[in-house]
Amino acid sequence: MEHTEVLILIFGFLFFLAMRVPVAYAIGLAALLTLVVVLPFLPSVTTLAQRMATSLDSFALLAVPFFVLAGQVMNRGGIAVRLINFAKALIGPLPGGLAFVNIIACMLFGAISGSAVAAASAIGGFMNPQMEAEGYDKPFSAAVNITSATTGLIIPPSNILIIYSLASGGVSIAALFLAGYIPGILIGLALMIVAGIYSAYKKYPTDKFVSIKTFFTRFIDALPSLLLLIIVIGGIVAGYFTATEASGIAVVYTFILAFIYKEIGLSDIKPILLETIKTSSIVLLLVATSIAMSWVMSYEQIPQGITTLLLSVSDHPVIVLILINLILLFVGIFMDITPAVLIFTPIFLPIVLELGYDPVHFGIIMIMNLCIGICTPPVGSVLFVGCSVAGLSIQQVIRPLLPLFMVMLAVLLLVTYIPELSLWLPNLFGF
Numbered sequence: 001m002e003h004t005e006v007l008i009l010i011f012g013f014l015f016f017l018a019m020r021v022p023v024a025y026a027i028g029l030a031a032l033l034t035l036v037v038v039l040p041f042l043p044s045v046t047t048l049a050q051r052m053a054t055s056l057d058s059f060a061l062l063a064v065p066f067f068v069l070a071g072q073v074m075n076r077g078g079i080a081v082r083l084i085n086f087a088k089a090l091i092g093p094l095p096g097g098l099a100f101v102n103i104i105a106c107m108l109f110g111a112i113s114g115s116a117v118a119a120a121s122a123i124g125g126f127m128n129p130q131m132e133a134e135g136y137d138k139p140f141s142a143a144v145n146i147t148s149a150t151t152g153l154i155i156p157p158s159n160i161l162i163i164y165s166l167a168s169g170g171v172s173i174a175a176l177f178l179a180g181y182i183p184g185i186l187i188g189l190a191l192m193i194v195a196g197i198y199s200a201y202k203k204y205p206t207d208k209f210v211s212i213k214t215f216f217t218r219f220i221d222a223l224p225s226l227l228l229l230i231i232v233i234g235g236i237v238a239g240y241f242t243a244t245e246a247s248g249i250a251v252v253y254t255f256i257l258a259f260i261y262k263e264i265g266l267s268d269i270k271p272i273l274l275e276t277i278k279t280s281s282i283v284l285l286l287v288a289t290s291i292a293m294s295w296v297m298s299y300e301q302i303p304q305g306i307t308t309l310l311l312s313v314s315d316h317p318v319i320v321l322i323l324i325n326l327i328l329l330f331v332g333i334f335m336d337i338t339p340a341v342l343i344f345t346p347i348f349l350p351i352v353l354e355l356g357y358d359p360v361h362f363g364i365i366m367i368m369n370l371c372i373g374i375c376t377p378p379v380g381s382v383l384f385v386g387c388s389v390a391g392l393s394i395q396q397v398i399r400p401l402l403p404l405f406m407v408m409l410a411v412l413l414l415v416t417y418i419p420e421l422s423l424w425l426p427n428l429f430g431f
Helices: 003-018 023-038 041-055 060-076 079-091 097-113 116-133 138-153 159-167 173-202 212-238 243-261 266-299 302-313 317-334 337-354 359-373 381-390 394-417 420-428
Strands: none
Touching: 003 023, 003 266, 003 302, 023 041, 023 266, 023 337, 041 266, 060 079, 060 116, 060 159, 060 243, 060 266, 079 097, 079 116, 079 212, 079 243, 097 116, 097 138, 097 173, 097 212, 116 138, 116 381, 138 173, 138 359, 138 381, 138 394, 159 173, 159 266, 159 337, 159 359, 173 212, 173 243, 173 359, 173 394, 173 420, 212 243, 266 302, 266 337, 302 317, 302 337, 317 337, 317 359, 317 394, 337 359, 359 394, 359 420, 381 394, 394 420
16 A cells, blocks of 8 residues: 555545535546556546446446435335324324434434435425424434434435445345344334433423324325335345345335325326435535545555554454444544445455455444434534534534434444344344
């Protein structure tokens, strides 16, 4: 590993970010600068362009725009409201009931849509005014919404787990999906404990118990939305279809559901498709430039150098995993989750494999680290969306976020050092 190339890559990337160059372009330009040091300019440009083009030639990546489209339909199709009403009937009467509703609705909607930003926007836009009307602090409501929205990236189906599978060289998507359930639910439960204690201390009001008839009506209303999870995950695990085919089924199902609910019409299809194209283009450009940067790092043998460096500090698995977690938490503060997964998976995966860890387990650890990152300033996308929806500044939300961060870190440590929390379900189903 040549120190010159490493410094050019790191400082080139930071320089372009400081110049407010979009992240995807900053990644691509930094990779090009690094390659130009060892190759002539024209071969460097053509090589990088080829790597970007071939990186998108992937059947698995087709799932990304399809799941994005399904998420857009859900966002407009009345699904969020039905999930919230069901959650209110289920746990609204408990102390801190509306905070619990916010968390569970985000978990359900985030899992179904596969998008933390969509969950923060859809659920936050509906729940924040209700919680404020009931006397909840606006910053606390926003903090609950922001942190719980990230669970949708861990609970399947999840686009980022598909991207990790691509970056890791083909780890089973079905195994990753199954591995995400217990850690994602644990984060949700941990957030509920904090929210419950805070709500009891502040003596926030609770909802009244609904009648059995009302509960049953709300459950039936939400059931078709909940069935999507069973259809998609059940079909993948049972081997009836791949994750990509499942994403296509999710699109068809959500469109049918939205038309049945009469929440969208033919006039809504164009804006839905345009928003899908915009979002997918951003994600896939990040994928292309990030994989190109990963190839440049591999060409320069940077991952091997980092592996040697980390293992020279300590070869004890506990110490190495602490160091990796700290690095990923730091990276998550400054980098969005998609490029972080694509760039750092090839760096850290060989290290954990050498230590005897399962790549599925490490995938969940990595995503959990970066999920905490997207809730933190200065680059946290979910933090910005959650604050925008609530009409608050980031400074107002930081204080109530801190105890929620603490329990997310506690669950991260549990999942890191108790592999069975991630691997029990994949092993149970034979993955």
